[in-house]
Amino acid sequence: KIKEEINKRIKEKIKGILPGLLEEEIEKITSAKEEELKKGVERIIEDYQPLKEENKIITKLFRLLGDKTAYAAEKKPVEKTKIEIEIEWIELFNPYEVPCEVEGWQIKTSLGTRALGGIISSDSYRFIFNMVIRMPGKSIGKEILGDNGDTVILTNKRRNIVDKVSYRGYGLPWSAWEKNDPRSREFASILPGGSPGFRNWFWMPEVGEAKNKNDYSSFYVKDKPFANTGEIVFIHSGEWRTIRLEQGGEWQILDKITVADPPEKPVQGRININTASKQVLEALPGIDSALSQAIINYGNSKKRPFNEIGEILQILLLARLGSNGKDDDKDGYTDEEDEREAIFRGLSNLITTRSNCFTVISRGEVVKNDEIVAERKIKAVIDRGSSPIKIKYYRELSED
Structure with missing residues (x-):
């Protein structure tokens, strides 16, 4: 028993x-x-x-x-x-x-x-x-x-x-x-x-958008440091209005702020959305095959790299959680601003538009009478994220 x-x-x-x-x-x-x-x-x-x-x-x-x-x-x-x-x-x-x-x-x-x-x-x-x-x-x-x-x-x-x-x-x-x-x-x-x-x-904060004066307060009092720059969306910029990170919104502010301490120190390990492959993009939270392809297509269509991370918000599909007819953050409200910004909040501290590490292959030749009489080829990995620039890898390559 x-x-x-x-x-x-x-x-x-x-x-x-x-x-x-x-x-x-x-x-x-x-x-x-x-x-x-x-x-x-x-x-x-x-x-x-x-x-x-x-x-x-x-x-x-x-x-x-x-x-x-x-x-x-x-x-x-x-x-x-x-x-x-x-x-x-x-x-x-x-x-x-x-x-x-x-x-x-x-x-x-x-x-x-x-x-x-x-x-x-x-x-x-x-x-x-x-x-x-x-x-x-x-x-x-x-x-x-x-x-x-x-x-x-x-x-x-x-x-x-x-x-x-x-x-x-x-x-x-x-x-x-x-x-x-x-x-x-x-x-x-x-x-x-x-x-x-x-x-x-x-992953999806319950804090929602206030719709009228009778709603509960939408102020998000965290009482801790910002975990990522995407949390700026919880700051009120006016009556019944928060900073909006969405297509046509105020995303330009993201390139001017940081949560790094000290701010001048480079943050390692971020993914450059200008150079990342489709598979690497899909490793980011909230990014599936369709959204990763949309990011690549957007970059190809404008024929130039993303200038800043906020520019990714110009991709309409990034705001899909705010237009799917679901209460994604379970706060009783459907398709509101904080849901439209949810995917980007999860990405904001993981992506960048600038790389610090590069692989350089250099070849030097000695030509005499239109004939190459000597040649040397080297391969190096350099890191410009530190001052002075550091050489992380160096190797002389064979001629073949």
Whole structure:
């Protein structure tokens, strides 16, 4: 009975975290711990015998954010035994249009390592559940996420870091920390249980546009540094009006501001939309095949490079979340300005129109009587992002 009750409580807790999860998925998650649970519980319940009906203790389940507690009556001596169930989960998201093989990958924290396998389908999620059951003198399972803060590292089979994120305790009843790679800073979901299986809460901010004086305030008081230049859209430029980053809007301001500190220091790792291939563009959040092609077509049509990142807002398809008839940010309003600007907000700190690193191939020839008598060819990679310019790579090439 105790084993049945624990299994029941585990399923109830998972449903509380993931109310939309199918029954067969819940069964799959709980069955993974079935044998380990069975062995651990059987060692303990040998000392527990059924009591008379009037002495039976009802198993209780406390609130979602508190302990999940079951009680069993012990025969020798008669007392209550507390059984605590803790469920941790990590969500991985594959934003690309192709499947991602994660065989041999690992998730590592200060408390341990979890091996991964299989394939994450395109535009799909993978949940890594971890369950810990505590009973007197016995714990089944081991925590992998620190309660007061930790760093979660995702590595591939070559142990190269694919992603890395740190979190800390907030002193508030948050039950999920969500990363909008790589722009989110110290942000925890305000939703109990977070948003597993769905777009992260911070990916599409809930802050909406005020339509009239009776609406709730649309002022976004972050009380933290700007995470990216795209957040300038939450600044009010007049009554019932925010700065608009859209086609024909005020995007020229983006080339005049920065969130880098110190501002004169170059920011590494941004993608140059003037030179990036279609595949590289599709690696950016919110950019699919159609939008990447639209960016390339726009650049080709004007026969000159993008002068500044805000110019990408001239591509109408970039604002498609504001014209799809959906409430994309779940704030109760459909097709509003902050939705039209949502994709660009996610890109604003990841793209540039200027490159600092270049590959240069140079050839020198000595010609005598119209005949090349000597030749030397070199290949170099230079970085103009530092002063003085640095040579990152140098090699003399063979004549052939």
